Amino acid sequence: MTVSLQSRWQLELVNDQNKLVYYGLRNWPSNSRQVIPIVQATAYVIKNIQEYTSQTLTSHPEAGEELSQLLLEKIIVPSGELRQPATRDCHQVCTKCINNDLIIPGLEFDDKGVCAFCQCYTSNETPKGSGIHVVDEQELVDLAAKRQSSRFDVMVFFTGGKDSSFLLWYLVRKLNLRVLAAFWDMPYTSDTARENMKRVAQHLPEVEFIQWQLPWKTIQLAMTSQLRNVGWPCLCPTTAFPLFYPLAFRRRIPFILFGMEDVQAAVMEYVFPPPAGKSEAARPSPREQTLQFLKTRSTACSLQKPVTWMQELKNYHASIRQVVGDEIFAELTTVIKQAEADPSLPIPLIKRLRTREKYGSWHEVIGLLQRELDWQMPEDQKSMLHTSCKIEPVKDYVQYMRFKKMRTVFFPQSLVELSAAIFFGQISRQDALEQAQDLGFPDPPEVLAELISDLEISDEDILSSTDELKCVLEECVDS
Secondary structure, three states: OEEEEOOOEEEEEEOOEEEEEEOOEOOOOHHHOOEEEOOHHHHHHHHOHHHOEHHHHHOOOOOHHHHHHHHHOOOEEEHHHOOOOOOOOOOOEOOOOOOEOOOOOOEOEOOOOOEHHHHHHHHOOOOOOOOOOEOOHHHHHHHHHHOOOOOOOEEEEOOOOHHHHHHHHHHHHHOOOOEEEEEEOOOOEOHHHHHHHHHHHHHOOOOEEEEEOOOHHHHHHHHHHHHHHHOOOOOOOOOHHHHHHHHHHHOOOOEEEEOOOHHHHHHHHHHOOOOOOOOOOOOOOHHHHHHHHHHHHHOOOOOOOOOOHHHHHHHHHHHHHHHHOHHHHHHHHHHHHHHHHOOOOOOOEEEEOOHHHHHOOHHHHHHHHHHHHOOOOOOOOOOOOOOOEOOHHHHHHHHHHHHHOOOOOOOOHHHHHHHHHHHOOOOOHHHHHHHHHHOOOOOOOHHHHHHHHHOOOOHHHHHHOOOHHHHHHHHHOOO
């Protein structure tokens, strides 16, 4: 019987190295083998796989052992065992969450119907030393008692959404910190989020607010370039760092906190966690973590083929650095150089709070915000994710299109986050099914047409494109 490379596996050449890449998520613990380096002889066989049987594979003189392992892992399978693509009428949904193999093609399930994400959450302990360093609350309390040289204890990246509004309230009302709230005014901040900012300012009169708005032409060109480079138009929150970090540095603010909740970090912490094995002493200090975090978002470098989840994120940051321009990043680059030259120089540490420990359920945190700050959910929005951005469904859609077409290993983010919220007890499965109706897949969301018009992208631009623009937008072109 002939054999085939199982669906969603693809042979890639990366830096002159042949690799098999899986565009999906394998069952735990095979999730750690999403990218498999192979020898040249194995690559040759896979390119000509239709000429082989399982017997001729395993007897191959140069690659038999490697090919036998691929057969054992069912990466190469008898042709009759190829998985068929999921359809709207026939797809599998996780029995614990709402992840499914229609929106996440290549998602695997165990014999109980539990998806690979939930398996990872169950099997992995939260790793220490996550790339986005979690602050210890006592550290903040001690800071408030010391009242350092700055007149602010913390800068908060504030959007008017659920997460940053809760963060602001918690730091001020529970920890009695002196907070500078910094808002990067993007054109696509929702009207409700802007109204929420006004309400928050009224109810937290001790908080000082600053706002920064880049020229529309800069935003327009940058978002269009992002679509071409990496297939999604978003600039947040990367561009906030060159705008506000130097200000926090000059004002000697010890910490910068932003409202990234735990479900948004679940992939980094449970599915593809940082390498283990370093001793506590060998791990980067919070200062070193912050500098690495900033350098990742401010260093000009070429985009690499995104065969890993983290490489896709690096490409996203590197592309923003290219398209926004040197001038906006110049001051941040200077601060980084000064901090590296003088290890004793104090710098603001970038931190986040563990939201699961503070929130309870999403309904509870929204109830708290409504009572304390008169905060409101966006009109006609069911999803409690990403409550400040009008074009969030666009991000959903373009991420889905690129993943579906095996242009990226980066999963459609919002579905993964919503499902993580079920697993970690922040919403019920039924609530998540209702909220998922707001997500921007599998069909183009209405707001996408508005964005395409704003960015002055024509049908001809899309169809003549040789980059990611065509990949993500060609189905939006009028036939």
